[in-house]
Amino acid sequence: HLNSKYRTYSTETGKWRQVIAEKNGSVNAFVHITPPQPIEDGPLAGIPIAIKDNIATAGSPTTCSSAMLQNFVSPFDATVVKLLRKAGADIIGKTNCDEFGMGSLNVHSVHGPVVNPFHSYSSGTTWLDREKRSAGGSSGGSAAAVAAGMCVAALGTDTGGSIRLPASYCGIVGFKPSYGLVSRWGVVSFADSLDCVAVMAANVSDAKRIFNFISVYDEKDPTAATDDVRQMASNSVQEGLHQLRRKTRTGTSLDGIRIGIPQEYFPSELSPTILGPVRRAILSLKSQGATIVPVTLPSTSYALSAYYVLASAEASSNLARYDGIQYGNRVVPPHGADLRKTSRIYAYTRSAGFGHEVQKRILLGTYALTADAFDNYFLQAQRVRQLVKNDFNSVFSIPDYYSPSSHAKDPLETTVDVLVHPSSIRTAPPLPTAKTDLNEDAGLDAYVQDVLTVPASLARLPALNVPIHDYTERKVQGQVDELDDGWPIGISVVGQWGTDELVLEVGEALE
């Protein structure tokens, strides 16, 4: 149903496109803007929603921000896009991203970097005069489009944090649902065992509403959770929460909710800027009735390395299809080359079509899958993935639907319903100004940005970023110290598989 909140949005198709026309030149969030369409009837009638450019949209380009697919126009809609169109949404355009979703700063794009549009604290100067910072990646265009008021919501993908990190840097809400709840059909694969379609919006209730439209079983996605699974998982969540401790809950208070604070999510790399606001947000949850419990997830520090081995291995296999013959922009070898060797087309196509970061991942992933390295890298990373999952299962009150036997013994005394932690180790980093800034060292720095987001991806858990008060509020409350650079700070809520509603509920309490 059309919620009253939506009625405040303008559904004049021209208005939103005008904002895009004004701001996109400097933000670079959109890589394609669809021409105005007649508004269809439906619960999302005329609501402008942007789509990351690795999600297929009929009639618009789907480039994955790669030279490899620069001219590709999809003949069909991804299931998620089809569902939104059916509800009447105005699919307003395609958003910039890191090439094939690989990156954390949205600088690896054939369309150029996305500039973080956050500007709420500038006084006197316009934000355009200020320091240029990254919008985060890989769904940086989607995050910036929402943050700049160019659309009501945007879809992105989250493989290892690509929704939560840019949402945190841009000061908006980003929600990665439990793996398998939202169809991946028509979404260009990066690492199938981790890829999730995810939602960005200005507030939790908007994100939740869009999520409810796309959280539907799709037989075309072999990893999609079936209706039975959804029903059974939801029953076990209800049972777990209501029987154990939520009987007494009233209204919107968090009475009876136990929130875990994982100590490993406050690593040495965490900028001191982040600490104060996160602590205050946790105290606000406590004042709303939640019980705060320190917990430990000891395998956390291994998650990042395991993620990069697994994601790269899957990517190297997925990206093999771009060979210039079946898929991808073909680059024909120069005059004089031996054309009988198709591998030459393959090599020329892939050298020209893939950017530096994608080539690096393909090499890394291919190596991890070779006979010599397989046991030490790929299998070892799979083992770490299981340890990370076990860590989560040992602290959650609600059993893991897919492995109930790994559940903790004493749910009431020691376990928690959700986890809360900082979303990123710092505020948005400055945009690298020259190509040289993206050399090896800077690259490693970018990987570290994902340290707080990859564990939930490996364990396929629902995870939500909520922005903590903006600078103006912090200033009014006298909470600004010299460490505070005024840029957005995000806090994450993570729950057991299938507890998406609970995660969103705690997220709303953080707003």
Ligand code: GLN
């Ligand atoms: N930054 C991570 C990577 O580069 C995550 C990407 C993502 O979630 N798509 O792999």
